[in-house]
Amino acid sequence: SRLEESVKKTISENPVVIYSKTWCSYSMEVKSLFKRIGVEPLVIELDQLGPHGPQLQKVLERLTGQYTVPNVFIGGKHIGGCTDTVKLHHKGELTTLLSDLNIG
Amino acid sequence: SRLEESVKKTISENPVVIYSKTWCSYSMEVKSLFKRIGVEPLVIELDQLGPHGPQLQKVLERLTGQYTVPNVFIGGKHIGGCTDTVKLHHKGELTTLLSDLNIG
Numbered sequence: 001s002r003l004e005e006s007v008k009k010t011i012s013e014n015p016v017v018i019y020s021k022t023w024c025s026y027s028m029e030v031k032s033l034f035k036r037i038g039v040e041p042l043v044i045e046l047d048q049l050g051p052h053g054p055q056l057q058k059v060l061e062r063l064t065g066q067y068t069v070p071n072v073f074i075g076g077k078h079i080g081g082c083t084d085t086v087k088l089h090h091k092g093e094l095t096t097l098l099s100d101l102n103i104g
Numbered sequence: 105s106r107l108e109e110s111v112k113k114t115i116s117e118n119p120v121v122i123y124s125k126t127w128c129s130y131s132m133e134v135k136s137l138f139k140r141i142g143v144e145p146l147v148i149e150l151d152q153l154g155p156h157g158p159q160l161q162k163v164l165e166r167l168t169g170q171y172t173v174p175n176v177f178i179g180g181k182h183i184g185g186c187t188d189t190v191k192l193h194h195k196g197e198l199t200t201l202l203s204d205l206n207i208g
């Protein structure tokens with residue numbers, strides 16, 4: 001579908017992409033984590049897109065198996081949600097992954 | 105207002121009350137915290153009350169200054185949100201407060 005193609009384009013053209021909701025604390029946590037490590041993600045706030053928000057959320061589920069937000073992509077790869085990203089960081093693997101991809 | 109009176113009644117008649125949203129991870133965290141310490145809170149899911157949900161959320165803001173969820177009350181007293189409750193627990197003060205009130 002066209003929406004699916006636009007998501008694939010977005011995650012391939014942007015090193016870090018976060019599908020988020022503005023009022024969601026887990027989304028806030030993952031956004032501020034990237035800020036702390038000096039990386040500026042492309043953030044797409046699903047609650048600010050009118051009817052496109054829920055549509056995008058379903059497309060992301062189709063593409064990644066994950067319906068929930070935040071939904072995090074690094075270097076075009078699906079990373080997961082807040083907990084997954086924080087775990088990766090605690091293992092030291094987040095900054096490694098980012099530097100391997102020359103991000104940040 | 106009648107809604108305000110019903111909130112005051114709810115928090116005075118129930119030792120632990122959590123105003124929550126079913127799909128919110130912070131709400132899930134605080135609900136499972138009480139479960140882990142063996143306390144059964146009264147949980148009011150604001151997203152399952154149709155138009156009453158947003159109305160209740162505004163009443164809670166008027167009563168406590170807090171608009172966000174989760175919104176936690178113990179022994180009729182406003183405790184705060186997820187972070188506040190977790191902090192209290194890490195300091196050992198949550199179980200103390202609950203036992204002082206003969207809860208759980």
Ligand SMILES: N[C@@H](CCC(=O)N[C@@H](CS)C(=O)NCC(=O)O)C(=O)O
Nearest residue numbers: 026068069070081082083127128129
């Ligand atoms: N363990 C997941 C939890 C994700 C989750 O449950 N997200 C909630 C918001 S906190 C969600 O997407 N709920 C459905 C919705 O908002 O549409 C993570 O760490 O990201």
Ligand SMILES: N[C@@H](CCC(=O)N[C@@H](CS)C(=O)NCC(=O)O)C(=O)O
Nearest residue numbers: 023024025130172173174185186187
């Ligand atoms: N630090 C607060 C954060 C509370 C917060 O930002 N809650 C969000 C959901 S996670 C909220 O209520 N957003 C507005 C809404 O859902 O109506 C806490 O620990 O509870």
Ligand code: FES
Nearest residue numbers: 024025026128130
């Ligand atoms: S909506 Fe509350 S943590 Fe996501």
